[in-house]
Amino acid sequence: MLALSRSHYPELPPPEELDSDALSGENLREQMVIAYLPIVRGFLVPAICYYAIITVAHFFYETWENFLTLGGISLLTAIIAFGLRNVWLARRIDFRALEAASLTMNLLIYMNIVSFLSIHFEPTKLVYFVLLIMVCSTSGVSFRVVVLGGVVSIVTMLWMANRAGGDIFLQFAFIGLAGAFAAIGMAMLMRGAILRAVRARVTADALRRRAERQADFDALTGLPNRRNFFATLEQLMASPAAGTYVGIIDLDGFKPVNDLYGHAVGDDLLVEVSRRIRRACPPDYMVARLGGDEFALAITRPLSEDALMHLGTAICEALRRPFTISDIPIAISGSIGFAHYPTNGVTARQIYERADHALYCAKRATRGDVVIFTERHEAEMSDCGRIEQTLRNADLVRELCTVFQPQYDILKGSISGFEALARWNSPTLGLVNPGLFIAAAERTGMIERVTGILLEKALAAAVTWPEGITLSFNLSPLDLVSARSITNVMRIVRESGIAPERMTFEITESVVVSDFERARDSLVALADMGCKIALDDFGAGYSSFGYIHRFPLHRIKTDRCFVTRLAEDNVVGLNILRAIAELCANLGVECLAEGIETEEELRSVQSAGIRFVQGYLHGRPMGAAEAAELIAARGEGEILAAAG
Template sequence: MFRNLKAILTIEAGDPELVQAQLAAFTKQVPLLYFMLVTNTVALTVTHFNAAPAVLTLYIPSVLYAVSLFRLVHWWFSRQRRYTHEEATMRLRSTYRLTALLGAGFCAWSLSLFTYGDAYQQSHVAFYIANTVVGCIFCLMHLRAAALALTAIVLGPFTIFFGTSGNPVFTALALNVALVTVAMVFILLTYYRDFRALIQSQKELTARQAETQRLSDENHRLANLDSLTNLPNRRQFRAELEKRLAAAEDAGTGLALDLIDLDGFKPVNDTFGHGIGDKLLIEVGERLSAFMQQNIFPARLGGDEFGLIFEGNLSPDRLRALGEEICAALHEPYVLSGQTARVSGSLGISILGDAGTTADRLFDRADFALYLAKQNFRGTAVVFSAEHEAEISEQGRIQQALRAADFEQEMYLAFQPLVDTDTHGIFAYEALARWKSPSIGTVPPGIFIRAAERAGIIGKLTEVLMRKALEAAKTWPDHVRLSVNLSTRDVVSNKTVDALLDIIAESGVDPARLDIEVTETAVMRNFALAAENIRRFSERGIGVALDDFGTGHSSLSYVHKLPLTKIKIDRSFIVDIASNELSRSIVKTIVDLSRNIGCVCVVEGMETAEQVAVLRALGCRMMQGYYFARPQRLEDTLAYQAASDAILNASLRKTG
């Protein structure tokens, strides 16, 4: 019980919200409290001025007035101040102590006046104490401890003093005040309980609102932040681009958009696992974040694709140089959990104004520049230019013509022989796509194949060309093979592979006479899916040739994971083969590699007898190029085949 009583008469410093609420409420009541105290005291002093000594009617009241006015001014000028919890607690405790002191002081002073004057003046003393204290208690209702202390210090002595006065009126008054005091205490405790419950309710509501805001902020963060790299995600990047684009246009400043795609990331995932792949992406994010000091805003757009916003008036040359710096940073080795991985980054950059003025336009142009980088300049930065704009327009025209084209009528094939230089016989023909459009004329294959890929109709085109190639193969001797190229999208399209396998099965051509050619780039883009589809061809007895070997970014460790039957050395190694020792070393290495893994090695791009002689000395036997024959129509291959067979037969007769 004593502990509960002590708790009731103590400032509840352990509840910061309650302390602040008590201080705020009491601050509003202070003017009324001291106004009532001073005016009632003045009235009592006036009625006893001629009856009591000056010390009781002048000197002591003056001290009480001074203290009250000082406290009133102090509270008034500090009413707008923000207090810490410790300061607020100290302020309430000082108020509590001062209430007790002032209550005792005013009570003792007023009771000392009782012996002076007549019955009316004595009644005024009783009225003063009861009325003033009741009013003060109401003003102190937010400070339960102070209000109860004042009740005990003033009304306790009051009740005893007047209850034992021997005057029935004063005794009744004392009893009446005692009963009122009990009711007042009950009201005080009830009010304070409700006040504290209200503060607690507000505290809980504030906590729920804070939690709701925290969850909202967290949801906003998660919705706009990539959880793996902690970079902004695609949504945030798009919003940021729109905002900065508007600001750049208003201020007349420059802005550029950069899209980045990692080259060789999927092989890292396949070789080391997704855990290492995730760590690599995290480090890529950190390397890109290091460029933020150059007014660059980085983001992860998804997968192994990242985006950058460049701010400032940067020239195309400066953007290209900055892009190359980023490429160099991304190309540095990644040491992750004891494993060393290498990737590179291809960049496509579009500039506000040169490439367009809207976010969609900048994205589209940066994506086109990125496509060019990945197709032709892997690991470098390409800045979208006016020439690229013309190319887009041309590609758009070509795509429209492709969509309207009759592939059966407009598409045809040219065939280039692959020669066995030991026998001078033809062992295969490579089928090369050709298109002559009635509306736009002849279109180079490098252009319309790319346009068909971007238009999403390459699979349909490949199916038509495969049928035509298989029909041509029926006209050749059975020992002559057919080689057909598959595009990057063909290799990773299950639908296209299904259709091609059905076409081959229905053609009547022995699958063992057929080779499909795929590039390193096509295989490395999605190795797992590409490898699975390549195996499906191999299981049907179809040969698999890896074209343009040495120009991609794949690891040699992947070569043995594919069911290859041929490796074709890219012509870029052949141009200076007669004079470049490094080219000869590379070719020799590839020839030896092919022999070791049981593959036929084919060299492309032969144009001179000197090249043929050098390559034969390096161990190359199978070759292809203008030196032997340019791509021919089907009817020309028949005559060329007949001449080749005649030479071969004559050679055999001499040997025999």
Template sequence: MLKIMNFLKVPNDNPALTVAQFEAFSKQVPLLYFILLTNMASLAWTHRDVAPAWLVIYLPSVLGIVFISRAIGWIVGRNRTVDAAQAYRKLRSTNRLAAPIAILCVLWSIALLPYGDSYQKAHVAFFMAITVIGVIFCLMHLRSAALVVTVLVNVPFFIVMVASGQPTFIATGINVVLVTFALIAVLLTHYRDFRQLNESRQRLLAQQEELTRQHREMQALSDENLRLANMDSLTLLANRRSFFDVLNRAFARAEEEGRRLSVGVLDLDGFKPVNDMYGHAAGDKVLVEVGRRLSGFARSDITVYRLGGDEFAIIHAGAHRDEDLLALGERVCQAVAASIDIGTSVVQVTTSMGFAVYPDIGTSGQDLYERADYALYTAKRTQRGGIVLFNAAQAKTLSRHREVEEVLMAADIEKEMSLVFQPIVDVATSRCVGFEALARWTSPTLGRVSPGEFIPIAEHSGRIVLITRHLLAMALAEARGWPGETFLSFNLSPHDIATPENVLRIISVVEASGFDPRRINFEITETAVTRDFAQAAKSIELLRHFGSGISLDDFGTGYSSLNHVHKLPLSKIKIDGSFVAQIDSRPASYKIVKSVLAMCEDMGLEAIVEGVETEAELSVLKDMGVEVVQGYHFSRPLEASAAQDLVQAEAGERDRRRVSAD
């Protein structure tokens, strides 16, 4: 019984199915009312002369108005979007209305049956049969209403037909009932298929929605990965990859539209000492704060990037004058130079900056960056903490730099590289106590190239390590002919002490030469130490354990000099010649040299003063207690044979004095 009642109700267990039923049903309801209206009008017309007016005029007119208004209402509203609740209410309303309409139509047709001849009575039977069949088809998407109409029409129709006693009517009643059962079976099958189709559609839509959701999630994940791939995780600025991607696209637009495009590259001066003194965590805080300050300059035409380490970049698109760029650089430098609180202390770093501008120079985004980077290199070399705009002079220098690099990479080091030796002199005796080996390069293509030019290029290209080992072997071969008390001073580059492997190769060269390592003094610049202080300290310790001396060269020209002196196992300090020039007339230089000498005495380190060029300078240094010097006042760098002659002559002179004394 419960199952039968469920068949007669509008289902509401599947909202999507309810909406689908409503959409399909709303298209057929106007046809339902059209069938009822035309069949009723036809039957009323055939009985107009035999039946009362209320049966053939008034009642059909009232029902016709109801049918027409209902049909219009469904036609007007069928294109409106409804939700499941609205669809259910409309279907349930129609289901409730089906019973009274069916009863009225049945009673009306039965009321007409007594009137007229056999043809007119047959028309009544036809009306009831064809109407119920049409209604069933129109109600196939509303199963409950179709079943209600079937029961309420067919049962009275069958009873009336059988009760008439006419064989034709009885056969008609039976025929209609049987056909109706078949139609109901078709209706139930259609409804089941409709439901299954709708459920399949829902599953398909659900799968599509799931695929869409997964696609959105994958797209979101891809976008996030792309964002992270283009973002520096420490400073949250766009990273090097993003910089070159944006730069290449911006350059293409600038080239197409004839606009100016500027690239600024900057790195921090004094950042390495912060890392060395306070640790990498403090260094990270400095980078984060600098990144935050640089972000303040970002706008629609200016983007900021961290390229790596302590190097940052700016892309400035649009029209701007060189003066505006330099002003921007000044503001950036001022912002970076403000004190930074790292928690345990307050530190300060500065920045140097280089700019390059298209279309003044540059044929590609990469080319523009390289020129800005070279402008930065020029700023750090000539005006640390300043701003340099790439110009024609730098373009010429860069062209020369690339030419030298290409030739150097292809050079035959053994044939083209040579050494000269500058005497290191004992002030008291004016005797040469050692030589500093200095590199020389004579290229078949370029001619003689200055060490100040090719050494930085060799360091930049990585070829310096090979050059160092070759020149060291040459220097040791020459030094084997010197008297036993004469030492060799040899310069190492930052690359030579950057790894334990490189230091061990240097030791191997010394061991292979048979030269006493205690007669070697390796010179290391303070710049080499600040690149990686921890590794530099290990390398120096290894060389000291080997027996060699270590000099800190160009002392006073780098950062945190005293800090390095205290922490490193040094044997000598070389006071830079810039402090010696005109020391006889510059009180500041006098005080600096005097302070360094006092420090060396306290720490038990030997001091060598380089760059002595005049007798006046030497006289002042003597009075200050300097013991060892070198410079043009005594000798320019000598060829190997001349150096050999010098030490042999001095040795012979000492022997003669010794014999005379005896």
């Protein structure tokens, strides 16, 4: 099993910290070793050759007694130089080891000169010490080696020159002084050039590493980014023994944080979210930020479904705990979808798509939920693909239609209006579930056209109804954030001949987590035109009371779950409905309860203070002709009375 460790994805350090590490003294010394090593090893090659030749020369030109001294020292020098180059400097060494090698070689050269002059002293040959100073200045790794070699050479040279007389001493004193300054100058120039080159290389390497890390890591959170995550998945899936769970995490309610408090607070929130996700995961799990408020997990440890659900639940619970960012209390949640390699796919892209579909199902069911991809989801994805392809090629004007479900006014005992519901009867697929084909239209970018066709057909039926009957029509969140789509909707209403006051546009709470500001601008434009706005499925989604008062709302529709709860616990369900009814009364908006199917549910809703209802009790969705017949059967006089 291929495992991931925390070392694979450390946090990206700040640039200034990276630079200081790269240019630290220890790192520079390491780079100086790299720069000086070929110089010292190169210097040892002629030294080995020279002293090997000198050893042979001593054998032929020196007496046996002198050969034992001079030849022994020169041979020892050649052997040690060979060992330094091919043994000592061939392995990984540090700065001090390289410094010791250069100092050792310079001392061996010094010993050869001193031993030769001790036997064959000639004043002119004292210049060998000046040459030694130059050798020290070029081969010495550090100024300590240069200074030590230079001082020892000059002192020895002057001591020997003094033995030859005052004139010789004075002559070599000036020669030594000139040699010392020349050696210092050469050492400074050479080491300065090498140090600048080393610094430039270290800086370039640091910048390259930073660029590579920034290409693979998210600059805000320090987590691996999308590129890094997918590259790692490809690597994991290249191993036949690998079995990888991929999780996609998406935050619920993050967009309003940016809208209310600004992107700086949003960024700080994302950093804290990344910390909580990592703390909830074992160290060998890869946590990445894919972009925006989307995160990902890669798990190579074998897990049961129960253990995976436990992990997902732990992450969701960690994200549900309140955050405090810049002294601002913030509440969000997160939804997670999981998929498994190789069970759900054989490529990184396939696994990601299936984890993303599981995430979509988690958000569609209940925000803050955990969903593991199964065969049922595979069938759904296949259906979605067929629906999208068929939708692209469909004759939408002919195949799309609307049905109408009555909305009832309990107080006046009459129908107050109808909600238009979308239907698609495809010659290829048959009658397609509205939730599936509307979602497909949103994914394919066809929702604007679908909305326009359905609205025109709904208005064509509603224009024939009495003035007291209203029409409710659902708008997609994508319609609300598109200025072009809203402009088209307003044009269709104006050209329909129906009074805008009879038109109610229903929106869901998902607009709160998409693009609130644009959605609000669109709703204000519709309200200024005279249309009414209803918030649908209240309580099933984000349910932010802080946002309700910022919408130009005229009606709130409770989710059906509150009505079904009446059968489970009548007291709790009734209290919830009463609370929503009181909220609506305080806001000055109407309240409508959906999903009323029995007389008992109707009485409970009425006792909670809710005036408007919708459900099978008062009528199932019906065609335009049936709706007209129902209106006629109830009596136009009753309808007009209800309008008053």
